[in-house]
Amino acid sequence: MSWISALLPLITAAALLAAPGYLIARLLSLRGLWAWAFAAPASVTVIVLASLWTPLVGIRWTVLPVAVTAVVVMVIAGILGRLLRSSEPATPSPHTPRATVWALVAAGVLLSLQLILIVGDPNNISQTFDNIFHLNAVRYIMDTGSASPLTVGGMTSPEGGLWFYPDGWHAFVALVAETTGTSIMIASNASMIAVAALVWPASVLLLTRVMVGGHPLVTLTAGVVAAIIPVFPIMLIDYGVLYPYFLALSLLPAVLAATIELLGFGSSASGLSKGTLLIALLGGLPGVIIAHPGAFVAWIVLAIVTAGFAYVKFVLGSPARGALIRNTVFFALALALAAVAWTVLKPAEEARGWPVDQTIGQAIGQAITLSPTYGNVSWVAVVLLVIGTAGLIRRRSLSSALPIALYLVVVVLYVVSSAMVWPELRDLLTGAWYNNAPRLAALLPMLVVPIAAFGGLILFRWIRGLLATEGARRRVVAGGIVGVGVVLLGGQLYANQQAVRFVAAVYAYGDESRLISFDELELLERLSEETPEDAVIAGSAWTGAGLAYAYADRHVTMPHTLTSLSEDQQLILDDLADAEPGSAVCDAVERTGTSYVLDFGTQEIHGARHDFAGLRRLAASDAVTLVDAEGRAKLYEVTGC
Incomplete structure (x- = not known):
């Protein structure tokens, strides 16, 4: 540009x-x-x-x-x-x-x-x-x-x-x-x-x-x-x-x-x-x-x-x-x-x-x-x-x-x-x-x-x-x-x-960028067209997924790595992959209005490691449906509740 x-x-x-x-x-x-x-x-x-x-x-x-x-x-x-x-x-x-x-x-x-x-x-x-x-x-x-x-x-x-x-x-x-x-x-x-x-x-x-x-x-x-x-x-x-x-x-x-x-x-x-x-x-x-x-x-x-x-x-x-x-x-x-x-x-x-x-x-x-x-x-x-x-x-x-x-x-x-x-x-x-x-x-x-x-x-x-x-x-x-x-x-x-x-x-986008890679950038730039304005997106701020807020004006559950998460937000990050109708995590999804998930892989800023079990193995989960993907960056819709 x-x-x-x-x-x-x-x-x-x-x-x-x-x-x-x-x-x-x-x-x-x-x-x-x-x-x-x-x-x-x-x-x-x-x-x-x-x-x-x-x-x-x-x-x-x-x-x-x-x-x-x-x-x-x-x-x-x-x-x-x-x-x-x-x-x-x-x-x-x-x-x-x-x-x-x-x-x-x-x-x-x-x-x-x-x-x-x-x-x-x-x-x-x-x-x-x-x-x-x-x-x-x-x-x-x-x-x-x-x-x-x-x-x-x-x-x-x-x-x-x-x-x-x-x-x-x-x-x-x-x-x-x-x-x-x-x-x-x-x-x-x-x-x-x-x-x-x-x-x-x-x-x-x-x-x-x-x-x-x-x-x-x-x-x-x-x-x-x-x-x-x-x-x-x-x-x-x-x-x-x-x-x-x-x-x-x-x-x-x-x-x-x-x-x-x-x-x-x-x-x-x-x-x-x-x-x-x-x-x-x-x-x-x-x-x-x-x-x-x-x-x-x-x-x-x-x-x-x-x-x-x-x-x-x-x-x-x-x-x-x-x-x-x-x-x-x-x-x-x-x-x-x-x-x-x-x-x-x-x-x-x-x-x-x-x-x-x-x-x-x-x-x-x-x-x-x-x-x-x-x-x-x-x-x-x-x-x-x-x-x-x-x-x-x-x-x-x-x-x-x-x-x-x-x-x-x-x-x-x-x-x-x-x-x-x-x-x-x-x-x-x-x-x-x-x-x-x-x-x-x-x-x-x-x-x-x-x-x-x-x-x-x-x-x-x-x-x-x-x-x-x-x-x-x-x-x-x-x-x-x-x-x-x-x-x-x-x-x-x-x-x-x-x-x-x-x-x-530090300022350049790349395939292995510490926060937002080329693939993740491409997906973020399409996000406003693929999600409604009132969408709430789950994802780990440590991987850069929380920047959907800044880039696409979509609310996220984790706008910063040091966010004080509510019980519902924590439950979603821990159990979303196993969500099914009537489960506690589905109740949390409904209360928070969470409707999408951004999966930016496991590469985290500062080489950190945070295991949010609810965000793992989403590709094989019945709780979500793939909406868009760019390389390893994926956007899912929560459909299993």
């Missing part, structure tokens, strides 16, 4: 991410890169706010309630912006619009090309465990008309066991699919590219400007480096697949930038009042939280470290006793609130069982070389990181030390999650991220990009100084620089090419 079919969904996704939030940011007096970077956090906040109130008043999930919410937030932003402008006049800030535009374009193009190569066909899917839930959750939102994080869990826990699920991603993709009339698969891929190419570059460029300044070379370097580290965003569209966390981490740098600026550690004057920064921060956080709480916990950690730096800076300024007491109490309260959030936002214990998988030395090496997953070093980023770190250390100031400190905090958390052998301490420190090393590795690029961008500026000035020499020495120096540059760029291109090739295999 041509990528032209994804053009309208891509434009729609970009508009949903940018338009409402950008207008809100401008009304709040944000300008330039600040407005562009906060467009997505504000837009996602609007989307999640709309998702919360629409089911309460009985309105279906469409663009209309999002537009209404956006208008209301715009009015509030306009009022607050006017009040803040009149009470706290701001001074204009220097900026480099041309460099910023080029950096955003470069990052967007590089990331888009990589993701298009990875996905291959816009109708492809990530053949991964979590994607069973993600695709079906989008269908569930479109089916029920409710995108609330308080109701989406009902897809897998009808009895209310999962009362909250961070569904900012799913609400967003459902809007794209509903508005454009495209498939959930295309809408998901278009949304992914829009977030990676539009949101992440602007967000991390703003963090770079706040941390190390807005020099044109810093900005341009940041744009390129943001697009060439496979750890993010490529790893998160491969591993899991963690779409919600991917969205949240794309928003996080902008929110962190506002935090750093608010606490007085911005490298260049933003011209924004404290009130404006605080409102921008509070307005962006809901989007991060509902996209994924793991990113919110990361913000808490990094914000507390920044607040600690601000407190030290304040104390070193020899403040009055009263001010010292007030600030000490405030900092202590912030630490206490962070500790409470750290505990409350920790996922259930059974979800935090990821094992240690390497030594501390290996983990440190992977963190420094930005190679925790694909084994290939991001050479350009690593070299610039080393140079930038050295340059910041030479500045000998708290503001210059902050980027290094934040980076080291994440390095430590990554090492703990992947290598610490003391389980209680490990769980205390990294349980909020499921003790899952890839989730913490994905935080590294956000903090590497600013330091590496600063390293790019230092390197450029050093090279310019070397080339200022005359004659033969200049030619030797130039040749050496070109040679080293070719080696570094070659290594970087190889690292990115390897990552793209590795992840592309």
